[in-house]
Amino acid sequence: MxxxxxxxxxxxxxxxxxxxxxxxxxxxxxxxxxxxxxxxxxxxxxxxxxxxxxxxxxxxxxxxxxxxxxxxPQAIETSPTLPNEIGMHRVAFSVDDLDAALATAARHGCLPLRGVAEYEGIYRLTYLRGPSGILVMLAQDLRKNP
CATH class of the missing domain: 3.10.180.10 (2,3-Dihydroxybiphenyl 1,2-Dioxygenase, domain 1)
Structure with missing residues (x-):
């Protein structure tokens, strides 16, 4: 299989x-x-x-x-998923320019939940709420795109 x-x-x-x-x-x-x-x-x-x-x-x-x-049937509104809830968590994307991606998201009213973090000099990343409350992670690999 x-x-x-x-x-x-x-x-x-x-x-x-x-x-x-x-x-x-x-x-x-x-x-x-x-x-x-x-x-x-x-x-x-x-x-x-x-x-x-x-x-x-x-x-x-x-x-x-x-x-x-x-x-x-009619869609059922639910509360947006929190980062620590069990179940479908988020959709994640690699981007080559996190600042540009965040500017694009902001034009849609979508801002980071807290801010932009850096993980051990490898990634800059953030979570934001997209349309319909979708939790979206954007990450820039600093080894490829400093």
Whole structure:
């Protein structure tokens, strides 16, 4: 048996807002669709499942992010995940210029939770809240991009 990583899926409140945020950070839209029907009810485990979806990818092809906005059943608002909660934690991206990425995020109203940290002279990194409260980590490898 072989296994390969496919993507991370995240339900969002506003699909277009989330696409704009992640596209501005450098992800590329791979495809969009609206899905519904028996096959999606079965796959997802929700009767009447109907959602708008978009697949985003990193320019180097190493990762994909699937965002979906529910049309039916109605999306359920929850509190944003805290860094120490069990479960889906965050989505992380390497960037070559953390300051530029933070400026892009700020244009979307997304700021670091506390600030920018440096890990042993290897990484500069931070967590921020993206659209719909998504916890996003941005990290710059100082060995590659000082």
């Amino acid at each position: 072989t296994i390969a990583f496919e993507n991370v899926g995240i339900a969002v409140r506003d699909l277009e807002e989330a696409i704009a945020f992640f596209a501005d950070l450098g992800l590329e839209v791979i495809g969009r669709d609206t899905v519904s029907g028996e096959w999606t009810d079965t796959a997802v485990g929700l009767d009447g499942n109907h959602a708008r979806i978009v697949m985003l990818g990193t320019p180097d092809g190493s990762g994909r992010l699937e965002l979906f906005e529910y049309i039916h």
